[in-house]
Amino acid sequence: MKRIKYNDRFKRRACPICGCTEIEYNHGYAEYPEVWNWDTCAECGCVVGYEDNSPWHDLWHDIKKEGIRSKKKVLEFIRYFYEPNERIRTIIK
Numbered sequence: 001m002k003r004i005k006y007n008d009r010f011k012r013r014a015c016p017i018c019g020c021t022e023i024e025y026n027h028g029y030a031e032y033p034e035v036w037n038w039d040t041c042a043e044c045g046c047v048v049g050y051e052d053n054s055p056w057h058d059l060w061h062d063i064k065k066e067g068i069r070s071k072k073k074v075l076e077f078i079r080y081f082y083e084p085n086e087r088i089r090t091i092i093k
Contacts, residue, residue, distance in 0.1 A: 006071065013060050015041035015048060016074050023048060046078065057081075 002021045004014035014021045020043035028036030038050035048059040059081055068074055 010060060010063065010069070015044060015046050016059065016063065016078065017041065017046045018044045020044065047081065 003019040004012050004021060006019065008014070009016055009019055012021065015023075018041060020041050022042035023039050024042050026038050026040060028038075030036045034053060036052050039048050040046065041048060046059075050057050059078070062081065063074060063077060066077065068077060
């Protein structure tokens with residue numbers, strides 16, 4: 001898997017945690033009209049986008065909107081962006 005340097009991750013839409021460029025699309029099995037979809041990093045499992053009966057939430061867009069770039073602040077932002085994921089908690093600590 002291709003990895004991107006930290007400073008270029010936001011321009012190239014790579015995972016903000018590990019820099020992987022491969023994204024996996026996942027969907028929950030909900031009956032219509034319910035919507036439950038999410039995108040995760042193929043390497044570490046970080047959720048980079050989701051929709052849960054709401055408009056699509058994109059991690060890169062939200063980070064850009066907040067104007068944050070430091071690793072520490074990005075990791076804090078990611079903690080509140082998605083539902084807890086055991087694999088990510090170990091990377092963030």
